[in-house]
Amino acid sequence: MRDRDWKILRIIEISMRHHEWVPVDEIIKKSKLDSNEVLYRLKVLNRHKFVNRSTYGYRLSHKGYDGLALNTFIKRDLIKAIGNKLGVGKEGDVFTVLLTSNREAVLKFHKLGRTCFTRGKRYRLYLADKRHISWLYASRLTAEREFQVLNDLYPVVKVPEPIDQNRHAIIMGKWDGVELKRVDLTKLDIDIKKLFWDIVEEIKKMYNIGYIHGDLSEFNILINEEGDFLIIDFAQAIEVREDKIVLDILPGEFKMDIEYYLKRDIGNLLRYFKKYGIRESVDEIYNYVVGK
Ligand SMILES: Nc1ncnc2c1ncn2[C@@H]1O[C@H](COP(=O)(O)OP(=O)(O)OP(=O)(O)O)[C@@H](O)[C@H]1O
Ligand SMILES: [Mg+2]
Ligand SMILES: [Mg+2]
Structure with a gap:
């Protein structure tokens, strides 16, 4: 992945506030890149499943959103390697990661869109006033929420140490158990x-x-x-x-x-x-x- 690929993914991410599918013209315009280059990169991003494509345009996939969050943690110089998946068979995607400090930690991606909104009215309590709720937005809110709770509880209550949060992902201390x-x-x-x-x-x-x-x-x-x-x-x-x-x-x-x-x-x-x-x-x- 090159910087320009990340740039295109971020343009799609931002435009998804207003579109379910982001028109190709809009991506080209906002990227200020040559249209052939944008089309080529979109094709590659689609082949690697970082985006999905329809007749209306492109949208970010779960993998693309994961990639954006992961890339941010790497750019922040926080993590240097991603390891095996924890809690196999569960709904959430939870991985072991290696921090640049050489400490092991846990990376959790929230997948609210996939596991849907069945968790009842407590979600609606804080989602209620937002009209257009995309999975992108909903899963980010959930991650921000979990991170906030961990910050409020740690270290008084026996909970993981909150380390960082970006988009729908949180990084927390790994506990052996x-x-x-x-x-x-x-x-x-x-x-x-x-x-x-x-x-x-x-x-x-x-x-x-x-x-x-x-x-x-x-x-x-x-x-x-x-x-x-x-x-x-x-x-x-x-x-x-x-x-x-x-x-x-x-x-x-x-x-x-x-x-x-x-x-x-x-x-x-x-x-x-x-x-x-x-x-x-x-x-x-x-x-x-x-x-x-
Ligand atoms: N801080 C941590 N340290 C070590 N292991 C962890 C940590 N956080 C999560 N795990 C592992 O990852 C699994 C899934 O984490 P968590 O329960 O937070 O996610 P989930 O997606 O809500 O899963 P579930 O489907 O069980 O609700 C846990 O059951 C545990 O095995
Ligand atoms: Mg769980
Ligand atoms: Mg859970």
Whole structure:
């Protein structure tokens, strides 16, 4: 990829604010390059699937958008190599990367367009006022959101260290551990009851800072051999304060939101820990977390 290819991709990216398909004439005009050269480069970009083509023009593909974000991190002199994919089979694209400081980190691309808008009304809370929502825009918002949440929570709560964000991508500290889902806790030399309450304590700290995870489960908690853990995946976190504002201006049914999502998180956790003999009730833990 040459500088001019990136330039053409950026022109298409910007023009997609107004077009679903960006007309070739517009790309040529904005590029200030020779039209034959632009046509040739578009053909190559299309062959490598960085753009898609239709009779109306061109649009950026997911791969093209990934490339733009990746290129930005490289230009910022932050990362120098991209490694294997983590969490195979999941909806998100998560990779190990090597930072220029030689430290390993995690790169997560948000793919809201592909996984669609089924995450419910909390997305609509902050997407509601934007009329034209492209996947480009929506996935960038989600990444900005997750990055913001990590910044607010780290290092008080056991979450990945936020390192950088661009477009729909975030870079965060890599943590050596596996999803709770994939371990048999009885095989580890740990106090399972203490682990459970330690996780509850993190949920409480999170709540006090102003967030509910919103998708807490054995898939989004990593654990290592020593029984230390990390809570990940804050793309759908709910801001407690944001909801409280909503509570004031909207009728009764919205009042359930905080309670509903927090109880759902707690319920997921309890369901997982049930097989290890933890028999607390959702209401009790809920009251403890919100400090009643
Ligand atoms: N900071 C991290 N350190 C180490 N591994 C991580 C980190 N963040 C994510 N992973 C790995 O990548 C996987 C996917 O990350 P994450 O849960 O954030 O993405 P996702 O796309 O929302 O996945 P899901 O489909 O499970 O919701 C995790 O299950 C974990 O294995
Ligand atoms: Mg996840
Ligand atoms: Mg997720």
